[in-house]
Amino acid sequence: MVNAVNSVQALSVLYDLALTIGSEVTVDALLTRTLQRFLYHTGFPAGVVYSRGAALDDPAWKEVRLEAAIGNYGLVKRKGECLRLPATLADPTSALIEADDLPDWFPARKPYRFCLRLPIPDFGAVLLLTPTAPDSALPLTELFAPIMARLATAITLCQRIRERTEALESANRELEAFSYSVSHDLRAPLRAIDGFSHILLEDYGGKLDAEGLRLLDAVRDNAVRMSRLIDDILRFSRMSVREMQTAPIDMTSLTREVADELQTALAGRVVRFDIAAMPPAQGDRAMIRQVLVNLLENALKFTRPRAQAVVEVGSTPDEQGNAYCVRDNGVGFDMQYADKLFGVFERLHGREQFEGTGIGLAIVKRIVARHGGRVWAEGKVDAGAAMHFTLPRAEAAALGEEETARE
Numbered sequence: 001m002v003n004a005v006n007s008v009q010a011l012s013v014l015y016d017l018a019l020t021i022g023s024e025v026t027v028d029a030l031l032t033r034t035l036q037r038f039l040y041h042t043g044f045p046a047g048v049v050y051s052r053g054a055a056l057d058d059p060a061w062k063e064v065r066l067e068a069a070i071g072n073y074g075l076v077k078r079k080g081e082c083l084r085l086p087a088t089l090a091d092p093t094s095a096l097i098e099a100d101d102l103p104d105w106f107p108a109r110k111p112y113r114f115c116l117r118l119p120i121p122d123f124g125a126v127l128l129l130t131p132t133a134p135d136s137a138l139p140l141t142e143l144f145a146p147i148m149a150r151l152a153t154a155i156t157l158c159q160r161i162r163e164r165t166e167a168l169e170s171a172n173r174e175l176e177a178f179s180y181s182v183s184h185d186l187r188a189p190l191r192a193i194d195g196f197s198h199i200l201l202e203d204y205g206g207k208l209d210a211e212g213l214r215l216l217d218a219v220r221d222n223a224v225r226m227s228r229l230i231d232d233i234l235r236f237s238r239m240s241v242r243e244m245q246t247a248p249i250d251m252t253s254l255t256r257e258v259a260d261e262l263q264t265a266l267a268g269r270v271v272r273f274d275i276a277a278m279p280p281a282q283g284d285r286a287m288i289r290q291v292l293v294n295l296l297e298n299a300l301k302f303t304r305p306r307a308q309a310v311v312e313v314g315s316t317p318d319e320q321g322n323a324y325c326v327r328d329n330g331v332g333f334d335m336q337y338a339d340k341l342f343g344v345f346e347r348l349h350g351r352e353q354f355e356g357t358g359i360g361l362a363i364v365k366r367i368v369a370r371h372g373g374r375v376w377a378e379g380k381v382d383a384g385a386a387m388h389f390t391l392p393r394a395e396a397a398a399l400g401e402e403e404t405a406r407e
């Protein structure tokens, strides 16, 4: 049996382990899959158990609390169950486990000869049990040890990823909770300011002169503006924590859809939309829609002084994906501030001239970054602006499916 265990088999297990590391995210899944592959590749008629926290010379091994027991015909999960082991564990090759010592559920045949007991550093240990006495346990040890070492690395990575993911998730939850409580706490006094100034205007309006009325109006305007800023912070923070659902997106039809929607609100203005055929992107449709809404709204807003506004949307191939561009012939901006535009509440134009709070491009940047893309702006004072963003390419097969599903 031991002779059948060769380095090709060891390589197969290691190869499987490498694949598993990429796809499994829990320590249990890593362990059970690797140990199962080990049994499969070696054809070893054995039972394997693993346990957390047990070291090689740990007296606790006499009674092992199992994470799982694995047979070569499948996995028997008995988490938390105890397995009694003989006291002679100091000599693994001779320790015999009596049939009576093994529980009924234990995989593979009995009685077992305790064969190998290997540590997984910083985790616990694995027991390999076999009903037949191998000529020597040494080749098995040599085969098993490097696998356990890789497994240990994989487990460490796996645990680190889990810890970091948990930390990140908890930070995100805190951030969201903070935004909600801030918005809630700020809204109450804002409502009071608005409410009291309303009462002041109704009950005492007659006693105020023109300047008094103007100041009161300013108070109410600012209260409204502040409540809009709070709403914007909330929208921005939601975009950061929202779960993404990625699928192929037909960028041409999505842009047309958004343009049509915005055009209905353009009473009396002459705007020409020039939307080129664009390659599909891979992403969260609702979020990318928001990107297009924000960019097209800006293009429409900053072309308002133009008698004939032109908004062009197109794409160029990019090294990592597709680059898309929304270009307009509006008032433009000074290129030296190009990086500032994407910051929260950063604005280059006065509110009297162009309304807004300065959150639109910050949301665009956050959404594109969450898709692994980048954003940049080009512009010239009084000579229009171009906003660029990149997105991953859609997988062609998947897009075909989406198109078929829609038909």
Ligand SMILES: Nc1ncnc2c1ncn2[C@@H]1O[C@H](COP(=O)(O)OP(=O)(O)OP(=O)(O)O)[C@@H](O)[C@H]1O
Residues within 6 Å of the ligand: 294, 298, 299, 302, 328, 330, 331, 332, 333, 341, 346, 347, 348, 349, 355, 356, 357, 358, 359, 360, 361, 362, 379, 384, 385, 386
């Ligand atoms: N197409 C554009 N042409 C000229 N300037 C632009 C254009 N798009 C954005 N900007 C400049 O970048 C600033 C930030 O844009 P952003 O969309 O974040 O905010 P906003 O449009 O002012 O307000 P909001 O989007 O929150 O309603 C704008 O105030 C403007 O100065």
Ligand SMILES: [Mg+2]
Residues within 6 Å of the ligand: 294, 297, 298, 356, 359, 360, 361
């Ligand atoms: Mg905007």
